[in-house]
Amino acid sequence: MTTFPISLSVDWSPASQVSDLSNSEHDWLFESHSLTAKLKSHSQSFSVKVLSEQVFDLSIQQQKLLNCTLTSALNREVLLLCDDKPMVYAQSWLPDNLLLKQSKNPLHNMGERPLGDVIFQDPELVRKNIEIARFNSIHPLQQLVSQLNLPKQTLLGRRSVFSLQSYNFLVCEVFLPGAYLYS
Numbered sequence: 001m002t003t004f005p006i007s008l009s010v011d012w013s014p015a016s017q018v019s020d021l022s023n024s025e026h027d028w029l030f031e032s033h034s035l036t037a038k039l040k041s042h043s044q045s046f047s048v049k050v051l052s053e054q055v056f057d058l059s060i061q062q063q064k065l066l067n068c069t070l071t072s073a074l075n076r077e078v079l080l081l082c083d084d085k086p087m088v089y090a091q092s093w094l095p096d097n098l099l100l101k102q103s104k105n106p107l108h109n110m111g112e113r114p115l116g117d118v119i120f121q122d123p124e125l126v127r128k129n130i131e132i133a134r135f136n137s138i139h140p141l142q143q144l145v146s147q148l149n150l151p152k153q154t155l156l157g158r159r160s161v162f163s164l165q166s167y168n169f170l171v172c173e174v175f176l177p178g179a180y181l182y183s
């Protein structure tokens with residue numbers, strides 16, 4: 001049984017160090033706008049299934065990535081489905097501090113609404129560099145792949161830090177077997 005959060009601590013590489021990508025892989029991995037919008041444009045129906053949403057401690061690496069001294073964040077793990085087929089596993093780390101709650105931060109209590117539908121509405125949104133990683137057939141994420149009755153294969157993922165209202169949050173997305181990216 002998958003336990004959350006699923007560890008995504010693999011070798012993340014900056015775009016400059018990533019090679020041997022197909023045109024489709026490159027197109028999806030380096031999509032700078034909303035992945036939700038891109039998935040919606042390729043499907044008749046789109047939905048989000050929340051797998052887990054809890055406050056967890058941030059790792060030292062995550063604190064460095066987020067450039068913050070916060071020790072915990074709201075960890076949100078979801079599946080993005082197109083025409084009822086799971087296409088992406090997404091894991092986001094949303095700062096969880098009193099200030100955000102006081103500001104009635106729209107990113108809290110998102111439920112089945114896609115994060116992208118909210119954050120990309122804000123013209124102040126800044127996306128920092130996209131990093132890429134490969135998840136081999138023995139990575140813990142493959143447990144979720146098996147539970148979804150999807151075939152095991154090396155998976156491609158991306159992560160980036162966003163800045164909004166002077167705070168940072170981390171979004172990681174792993175493309176599941178059968179995702180458009182692999183076609």
Ligand SMILES: C=C(O[C@@H]1C=C(C(=O)O)C=C[C@H]1O)C(=O)O
Binds near residue numbers: 037080088116171173
């Ligand atoms: C950041 C985006 O939001 C998407 C939706 C997410 C969610 O609802 O938790 C998480 C990651 C993204 O795949 C996007 O659309 O690009």
